[in-house]
Amino acid sequence: MKRPLRLLRGCLGMVVMTTLKDIGRALGLSVTTVSRALNDFPEVSPQTRLRVRAAAERLGYQANRSAQRLATGRSGMVGMIVKTSADYRADQTFMEILVGMSAALAARDTDLVLAVDQGRDPVEPYRRMLGRDLLDGFILNAPVTDDPRISYLNERGIPLVVHGRDRMDADYPFFTIDNHAVAAESVQLLTALGHRRIAYLNGPAQYSYAARRAQGYRAAMAEAGLPVLEGALTHDPPTAAAGYRQALSLLAGQRGAPPTAFICGSLLLAEGVMHATVDLGLSVPRDVSVMAHDDGLPMLRASSFTPALTVTHAPLHDACVPLANALVDLIGGADPKSLQVLNRAELIVRDSTGPAPETGRTPWP
């Protein structure tokens, strides 16, 4: 049979790929030996290994992933599925994770395939990607409590790592910050300053990180002997508009005594709260204290707020390398449990938090 014309190589001007055979021919070796040399098998002699390495380098060899995958069943590709909803697309955190993961995976010679979830069934896109592409594993982020996607993949033994954690007794690799502590420590900082009416502007309730922070908030309030006021724990997407709206409503609304302090689930919420205080003629931190959790997103610096914002700080960025390594190791057969990380956020006190205003003082209109 003559060489088929269908190959793209050459005809479309594609970079001509060097194959194992090319290296073998150049060195007078078999493809077997070349393959083994490159894959660090013990039975190839050191000098041969070196010769092969050099030739591979010289000829610009890069393994053909398709062939590798076909032969091994591994693809060197992992998937990540993102939602198409407006609030997802608008949320910088996802881009941060996406870019970070891609970079971290590249260091482990793994590619990231993106797919979108457009439907009602959250596991459908995973099913589709699995059937079609033989991905090696998945990265999942922003899990909801008892996430059905996680169960689906876990039951089938499909490697996955999660940014976040959908339940306490997780048996998959994850990287998450201690969201309970994030909320509780914030409350503790504020109660230590004498605040008693503390509002928590949380993320959307379905996300497990938000549920966990709500727990932390409630626990710390209870521990301080403080009631959680009506409407003082809210759930919104991380936007300045939502923060503004909620702060306005809580500070100027008719819901009883307004809070003297706000804890925000994100810097954007805090931004909205700050605006609301300005519009109401309130001073931060004299009249109201404001703090937030800071995901370390680019171009959004807590230290650049006026006044500089007190935060719990845990860059999303930090999760990517551990997660990428965990996933690749997991695919390589590592123990899932050994790849679990619970990180602590750092408390950074700046200028937006101060002593609670004296009792009885009502600075707002």
Added chain:
Amino acid sequence: MKRPLRLLRGCLGMVVMTTLKDIGRALGLSVTTVSRALNDFPEVSPQTRLRVRAAAERLGYQANRSAQRLATGRSGMVGMIVKTSADYRADQTFMEILVGMSAALAARDTDLVLAVDQGRDPVEPYRRMLGRDLLDGFILNAPVTDDPRISYLNERGIPLVVHGRDRMDADYPFFTIDNHAVAAESVQLLTALGHRRIAYLNGPAQYSYAARRAQGYRAAMAEAGLPVLEGALTHDPPTAAAGYRQALSLLAGQRGAPPTAFICGSLLLAEGVMHATVDLGLSVPRDVSVMAHDDGLPMLRASSFTPALTVTHAPLHDACVPLANALVDLIGGADPKSLQVLNRAELIVRDSTGPAPETGRTPWP
């Protein structure tokens, strides 16, 4: 040789894939015929085709992409390379394109592989991805003027589509709005309202869209017989902070007569300008007119500004389906020139633009 143990199928609980052979066996046909039936070859009889279709459906057959790729040289995957810089990650437009493209490509049964550009050489990541994965093509966005990545891929005959256009005589498929017109029409609207000192807060100068808008701005100003004031054409990343800073500097700075109107390259810049006007005690549109280009990003609505913002409007979203189709068609052998789209942005006049203040009036401090 016995069945090797190395395969993931089964051992890791992976979904067991149905192969062509399975279908063939079930129907008493050869893999050849099954393959042809599924790929709509003319030489297979209609009834056989139907039988095969049914069996494939029933058995949940999905082609193994690796095998297909290995055999055809095509992968059914295209690449998109994103930058890791902070301003890129913070820029919502990229997430919008990424998600939109992924969705649009899925409809054409094509996957999107993400890679990151971390280095100094803009073509390096493309070279790497090409050598390694045999992607079928690339999507490129935010080209700079005479973009080296485009030249690199074009010279090698690698299919690519571009969101934007790096030069006027582009010979690749692209989708872009008429950025010259975007700027020119904005200027014309404002000059018709009597404005003579019009500032243009543009995107970063290296991007071709920004360069093109600068041209449009200059051309329209010249046509109206107006000079471009010192410092009235600025280049910044699309952030509210930049808009605020520039507006403040132009309105309150010592750079001669301040502008009576601002055209902003993005809603975020406009947001900053609006804040600046508020802080300076200026009224929009009485003292200053403000307009912007609106990319139709989620959670950022020009109509929700106060006052509602006059814009040129062209949702990024609209580019994705045409681009995805163009890329898949191009890979299929279509003529690049036939896949070029130059779209017009829509001018939407709202409440942020009004007649120029009377000459001599100087409302600012």
Added chain:
DNA sequence: TGTACGACTCAAAGCGCTTTGAATAAATTT
């Protein structure tokens, strides 16, 4: 001197698919 063993190397099979070239059966023509 012969045998056994280790150290390397290799040919060949197979992953699932597409495609070539040939074979078979049926329909048409001479």
Added chain:
DNA sequence: AAATTTATTCAAAGCGCTTTGAGTCGTACA
């Protein structure tokens, strides 16, 4: 009725890689 076309189908090769099982050479042992 034989020869030719047409309509289907098939076996086999090959894509580049990994892995198996079988050599081939020395060197160390008996």
